[in-house]
Amino acid sequence: MEVTDRQEKIDKVIANRREGVVVLQDIHDPHNAAAVWRSADAMGWQKIYLIFEKEKEFNPKKMGRESSASANKWLDFKIFKSTKECFDELHKDGYEIFATILDKEAKTLESVDMGGWQKVAIVMGNEHRGLSDEAVKLADQKVYIPMRGMVQSLNLSVSAAICLYEVERQRNINGGDFGLNVDEKKDLERRWR
16 A cells, blocks of 8 residues: 555545444453454544453553454543543543343334434443443433344444444434544544554
8 A cells, every 4th residue: 555545545444433432341252352453443433442340451552463453542431440530530521331241121223312422432341241220220221122033132342333334324314423532533643643
């Protein structure tokens, strides 16, 4: 790829980056998380927040290429030691927090207005335990992916991809600019060139 081709690609990706945060709470397997990053990058989401309260912390920038296809080098990560600290920051920054759960109080993904929010945070939990009670309580809305088959759960990265796609689908219907702000775009240009 020539320098000009690379620069054109970087400019196009920055222009298409979307506002939103994927929050992963206590993910056990770093490779599962890395597969989520690949989906986030593909959908244009720049920010990944990781909460480590029960699981061993890992460095997202040191993950292998196999799972993330090197998406980790293009994304921004923030690590939290507490769910409350993470959610407080999201709320302070104006995010609507959507918790993904299997529960009767949750609504189907497509029935909830996710596309009308400029700032969306999708929160996903541990591969076996799901989200903590605290995360569910602190979230603004609870959603689930409807299942029509015998199984009642999906792989973490598949679930994340479906949720991200649904947000973007709804945003495309609603219209509007859901891109990063000018300062965030300039920061990416500075770091990526």
